[in-house]
Amino acid sequence: MPYAKLTITVPDAVWIGELSRAYPETRFRVLAATADVATGVARIEITGEEPEAISEDIRDYDTVTDLTVFESDERMRRVQVETTVPLLMTSLQNSGVPLEMPFEVCDGEMAFEATIPQQNLSKFGETLDGMGISYRVDRIQQDVESDPLLTDRQEWLLDEAIERGYYDTPRRTTLVDLADELDIAKSTCSEILHRAEERVLKDYMGDEKGARPTVAVSSD
Template identity: 45%
Template sequence: MAQATLTITMPEQVWIQQLSTAYSTASFRVLAAVPDSETGFALVRIAGPEVADIVEEMRDHPQITELSLAQWSENEVTVHFETTAPLLLFSSRESGMPIELPVEIVDGEATVEVTGSRNRLAELAEQLEEFGLQYRIEHVRERLHERQLLSDRQLEVVVAAVEEGYYDTPRRSSLTELAEHLDIAKSTCSETLHRAEEGIIKRFVEDLPGVDTEERVEDPLASS
């Protein structure tokens, strides 16, 4: 499974592009969304100093066919609406690649995270282009299951280390005591823990935004 973060720019003729660029200090946070056959429904939280003006423009926009308020405050509003131009939803539906929510849209650009097979990612790229959406890839990596990250033996030793208090501060169990508990040599326990910690720490660093490592996989969208 590959996990990707994309920045997507909507076509200029789409309402969200028009409003989010006209009110560039506002953020549009899509909390929930579902496509219909020809329209889409969404729950969006809008934050910024001009939310009242944004809502009025949404009500008047021909691509918004229905709108109701779910929550309102001075600088934030949550709206439920139907639109005839849910291009992200259509791209997701046609590619079979679910888009993870929430999605943040600011100044015409949406930050989107998806997880799926390399084939599905390539299909999503094709659908984005089909619907006129420009995108750039910010981050791509292989998403491994925890069982793939650690061997069964490494997982057993790490779990025992946690349960016995080896990682507590102060420690409740020494390396010698942990090895005795597992009935293995101290050197074997140390080596197994070190290899497990290496995998866990490298995975943690790979997950940090803006960090590139040699463990990153090639972009599956670029090769499509």
């Protein structure tokens, strides 16, 4: 499936578009959001100068029916905003594109990333065009699905070994101690780590061979 990265220009008709332009250095991070035809609810983290003043400005919009403050300090405030006419959220949902949270709006622009079927991506663009919402495509690439490098068990044991200092210099734990602490046989521990190390090293060296220039080595 294609991976798409877009920058959406939020219309001034949407309060967060106008307000983020009024405070271009402030970051509006949408942590959660939902909408239907008539109403929308979003939980937003406001970070920057004057978050308290900004949240009060939000209350002044006719489309904002309620605002609840959950957390606040000098440079950050988390709020829940309820609105009518949720233009942006409705357009995103109508396109059939799952909106991954969180996303950010800064200076009137929203960063959007998703891995979606080609037909949904096309419909998404058509929906934005139909609602007069401008955007630019920053990147599209075919997402290639591949098997994970390590199995879950290999990854778990490798993480534990790193965390407990097995790969430190000098080592903070031995193979025997590591196996005892994790309640697995020493031979099993050794085998799993060896296979994990083999895959990681071969993958790394494969990437390195493709990236580095060929160096001639003399016999002198």
